[in-house]
Amino acid sequence: MAFLDDILAGVHLGLFWAVVDFALVFFVIYKILHLIKGTRALQILGGLTLMVVMYFISKNSLITLETTHWFIDKFIANIFLIAVVIFQDDIRRALARFGKRTSVSFFSSNRAIEEASVLEEVIKACSQLQQQKLGALIAVERIANLDEITEDGVKLDAAVTKDLLFSLFIPDRQNPLHDGAVVIQKGRISAAGCFLPLTNLPNLEKSMGTRHRAALGLSGVTDAAICIVSEESGHISIAHRDQLYRDLDTNEMRDLLQRIFSPEGRNDESLVERFRRNDENEEPVT
Known part of the structure; x- marks a missing residue:
């Protein structure tokens, strides 16, 4: 036994x-x-x-x-x-x-109000920048972590407000941050003056400027939503998943961001067809 x-x-x-x-x-x-x-x-x-x-x-x-x-x-x-x-x-x-706690999403499920508030501040800032024809580049983190992008930027850790976002892109000699991108992580402005990787996508329009190429570059390697305001044309665009949605008005921008940051986060064909702009006569963008 x-x-x-x-x-x-x-x-x-x-x-x-x-x-x-x-x-x-x-x-x-x-x-x-x-x-x-x-x-x-x-x-x-x-x-x-x-x-x-x-x-x-x-x-x-x-x-x-x-x-x-x-x-x-x-x-x-x-x-x-x-x-x-x-x-x-x-x-x-x-x-x-490794070993650090990472979030599985940009916003937790019980913070829908904070999500809507942050996205609304981004929309208002882009609208205000558009009226002044000031160029801007704002990357909003979703699931893929953007810490690598913020490493060379200026760390801020500030609340997301339209006034702060607007001031970061005022093209003054004493404001060196306006040429880079602002990165929003976990509902806060984590860094400004960040440089994004340029896209390697072929057959891009020659009129497409550095901001749009940088936004597409980041959208190709992460699932972030990158908002662009053209200082040349004043148009607002959003880059997401290697797609560029151009010449958006405020309502279209809000609708698109809500779809991107929805729990499903789908980027389906209807979304592409509704928001994508293919106007060959569009003015050069920067």
């Missing part, structure tokens, strides 16, 4: 450590997916997962895909190096944030 008890104890201990082992792997995978959620890295990870699935399918003896299997086998052999190259920015950001 003592021998049987020892066996049962060993089985229970082995099961315990198996559960712990599984939980650790699950936690690591969850944290990785959480860190890249809302970024283009998640799409790339989906493509890599598909490659692994194709590897096992092509390995099946019933399917003669020898060339495909050979190619994917060579690819997987170097997948670690490939992943480091592809995800270098995300890895650096993840290591900097």
Whole structure:
């Protein structure tokens, strides 16, 4: 009986450590997916997962895909190096944030009033800047963290008000912040004078200025909503998910931002068709 008890104890201990082992792997995978959620890295990870699935399918003896299997086998052999190259920015950001508590959304579910208030202040500021034809670039964080963008900016941690946003973009020699972007995180202005990555999208209009290219650049790697006011034409635009919605009025801007920051956060075809502007005769924008 003592021998049987020892066996049962060993089985229970082995099961315990198996559960712990599984939980650790699950936690690591969850944290990785959480860190890249809302970024283009998640799409790339989906493509890599598909490659692994194709590897096992092509390995099946019933399917003669020898060339495909050979190619994917060579690819997987170097997948670690490939992943480091592809995800270098995300890895650096993840290591900097590892162990820190990150929010899963821009606003918590019980802060709908704060969300509407912040977005309304942004809309009012853009409208006021439009009337004065002052250029502006305002990035509003959603799920993907924008800490990397704010690193080289001037940290503020201030309440979002239309007056403050307006003053940050007054083009005065004593205001060096007006050329950069303002970043809003967790319902507060976290930094100003930030520089955004320029887009690599092909076939962009030659009339499109640096502000619009920078907004599209950030919208291609995060799920943030970037509001642009053109100092040349006075038009208001919003960049989101590699799409540029141009020449918006106040109501259209409010409707679009509400859709972007809705719980679903969808960017469907109806949204594109309703807000996208393709006027070839539009004045150059900056």
